[in-house]
Amino acid sequence: MARAALPNRLTWQPATVAATRTETGTARTLVLAVAGWTGHVPGQHVDVRLTAPDGYTAYRSYSISSAPAPGLLEVTVQAVTGGEVSPYLVEVAEPGDQLEIRGPLGGWFIRRPADSRPALLVGGGSGVAPLMSMVRAATNPTRLLYSTRSPSDALFSADLASAEAAGGGRVAVTRVYTRAVPPGWPAAPRRLDADTLARVAWPREADAVAFVCGPTGFVETVADLLVDIGHDPANIRTERFGPTGG
């Protein structure tokens, strides 16, 4: 397996909130300026550390949603009700505020630009964040299947439309809505099913790699369906978040 693109030494680095973008009613993208940041591999994440004035600290991991760039990265955060870090990042932090990050991290759920295989990206809810980084940096054929409850829950709507338009056919986006569809949408709300996956997925001979990210139940279902329709489990990479109730 490929080794991770790790810097020589992972240390906490100060990051300054350079800008924020509201994505939905409960999600926000923070643009972070980090001196000496050399970029990341799409799919990687960072650890974020907040320190209160009394010295108390809290840590969480967030996927990087931007394309690799020196000096800047973006994380897209969905506020978790009752959470400790995400509500601060979504509702409180303002440009000029400081926090600390460590990374980039992760050597598995990544898509290297040199990998010429076509990719199927399947995202549920805010699980689309690391996939957005892959879409923005895509140099090879990339299909994104994005499931949200409703259009107002969808992240990156404008960015995905421009990535598709700018991609010259390289990037294709298919949407699934599970609770409410946009006006004029040709289908009723429904969960991502085997038929939709089979229609969007690359044929077996394409030797595609699949990245699935979202809540645990979503990822479990999609990964299972991909195996059902003939994908080699070794070519399915997953990242799960959220509780299982187990």
Place this chain on the structure above:
Amino acid sequence: MAVISRGFGGRRRDDANLPPGQYRTDDFPVLSAGPTPRINLDTWELAVITEAGERSTWSWAEFTALPADQPTVDIHCVTHWSKFGTRWRGVAVDTLLADVESAADYVVAHSYGGYTTNMPLEDLLDGQAWVAYEFDGEPLTPVHGGPARLLVPHLYFWKSAKWLRALELRLDDEPGFWETAGYHNDGDPWREQRYQTD
């Protein structure tokens, strides 16, 4: 000197059971690198393989007939969550190794699905590790590593390989899946050994 995040209050918890950099959760998050493997109990087998290549194997019936412990332990994931007081049922690794002849210092745990993780053998002995098949009084569910997983609560939880298939005893150390993908080779949460350079 730490960077202060303006407006961040946090919720201080003076909890001696929480290793550095961890927060407490009452959920049970799932982290896996790929699809949950499909495992048939009729063909399931657990193996201990020595450095000489000798195999001891247990079928599901044989394995679940072994003397079992019911440890209640705290678990710590490298992604910063800790879960306190988790209740398991499983066979101590000591029991599985009781009749095995080996001079090995290291172990590689092999999973159904291809995952691997390595650790010193002494981390698995003396009542520190189990092959668990029940959680909270119920059969261990597939997303949490069922039918049986390694349970090494004093190390970060990526060492507690899900869907355990074999324990390979080795004279030398052989880094596993996450250990070759940037994670620390040892993974002690109390020393915050998360990544290779920690």
